[in-house]
Amino acid sequence: MRRFQPKWFDEFKWLEYSMHTGAPYCFVCYLFKDSSKYPGGDAFVNEGFRNWNMKCRIRRHVGAINSAHNEDEEKYNLFMKPRTSIRESIGSNSADFKAKYLARLTWSLKCVRYLLRQGLAFRGHNEGKDSNNQGNFRELLAWLARNFEEVNMVVLENAPHNCQMIDHKIQKQLIATYAHETTKFIIEELGDE
Structure with missing residues (x-):
């Protein structure tokens, strides 16, 4: 039976699997999606990925350097950085x-x-x-x-x-x-x- 492989988590750090729907999603695109960049909806954001035999589509979701996924991943990384308060930032300089x-x-x-x-x-x-x-x-x-x-x-x-x-x-x-x-x-x- 073709199904989601847990080893994909190692290759694609942004994947999240939903036990409820039985499908993986793109965590960063789900959090930071810009609806204008996903005009018809995206399987990794809306329904979940179900084409288990087409792993190449996971790579296609990532796309080029200026793709919507990479922009969302950059937003996620900036969000997760440990930040200091404005007062601490100003105080250090x-x-x-x-x-x-x-x-x-x-x-x-x-x-x-x-x-x-x-x-x-x-x-x-x-x-x-x-x-x-x-x-x-x-x-x-x-x-x-x-x-x-x-x-x-x-x-x-x-x-x-x-x-x-x-x-x-x-x-x-x-x-x-x-x-x-x-x-x-x-x-x-x-x-x-």
């Missing part, structure tokens, strides 16, 4: 991230302070990557990065793209911070006078 962020902020503030003391404009006409002169702020930061390895490690290309601290809005915020601190210092120095 936060010390290094904070140190780099602080260094990036420090160098940006040093550039701002230099330009403010010299009374120079911050931005240029064309700040694109292909521009010969990207403005005093970016040029000064790029000069520091080219000449000092400690600066180069945390700014421009070596900074996260969403935290480079070179955008004109960031420049305005840094200038406003300097203005606020300067005004605060003057008021404190004057006291009650």
